[in-house]
Amino acid sequence: MHTTIDQFIAGIPKAELHLHIEGTFEPELMFEIAHRNQLKLKYATVQELKAAYQFNNLQEFLDIYYSGANVLMEEQDFYDLTWAYLQKIHSQKVVHTEIFFDPQTHTLRGVPFNKVISGIHRALKDGENILGISSKLIVSILRHLSEEAAFETLEQALKYKDWISAVGLDSSEKGHPPSKFERVFEKARKEGLLVVAHAGEEGPPEYVWEALDILKVSRIDHGNRSLEDAQLVEELVRRKMPLTVCPLSNLQLKVVQELTSHPILEMLEKGMVATVNSDDPAYFGGYINENYLALAQALNLSKEQITQLAKNSFQASFLEEDEKLRMIERVDDYFQENNI
């Protein structure tokens, strides 16, 4: 039987590498958790809240994203948030996920680091045991805050080193270059953690260079604006440096004006290790399969190209080499069976 593109995307095994757990907070769960914590949201109904999800840039999104996260108070809240995401991706054939959380969004409101990470970790363990989804956890530093605050967050995170794979950098990019956190990331690397950074989403190619050469990242999150600098593109290809690209996020935050002008094919054609991810799916209108599908429709992607993107997702992951190869083989087998 012929496999349609929708079916092909729905069934292909894939990894997600750029996902903010606070960005999976669906309005219905947000109202439920706000109610049980006796907190009030700024909006009276799910419909009113959803109507506010209109963004002209990254900052307009971040303001709403942080205010939503403010109702998360208890360990169970972080568990419920993470478990809902895992169930969702289980239905989308995500077999491995590497998720960010933003500790400072919570610790600054008086929620202890321990409650945040324990709830997320417990859900990730259940995800592994019950759903068979493997995972890694990335502590993300809010770049609009100070170096000192970042160091404090790193110190807290280091107490849970066994639960953490990497340190990331997110929030308002413009005016907060990666170099601001050179010493924090150096310390994280010395402690044996990998590092990644959002760069080239709204910020210039220079920020991508800084992420590479000053922070010494293992992946660039977004990286769209790298394409403005031919020498940078060459360097990213030479280093096989993965980019975790987020198409629906790019559309909603006006990083691209239309998906038909999304640069993912250009990235693949240039030999860059681009991957597809959902970023903040509750806010941007889709989880990972909706991202693949929107791209496939806008750019008329072939099954070969979709397969390449799924293979890249494992190649770019923090899985062990043998596990990567096993997963890439699984994707190849899927292609052979469904390229009809």
Ligand code: HPA
């Ligand atoms: N960019 C920067 N910070 C973020 C994002 C993003 O796409 N999503 C959540 N925090």
Ligand code: ZN
């Ligand atoms: Zn992001």
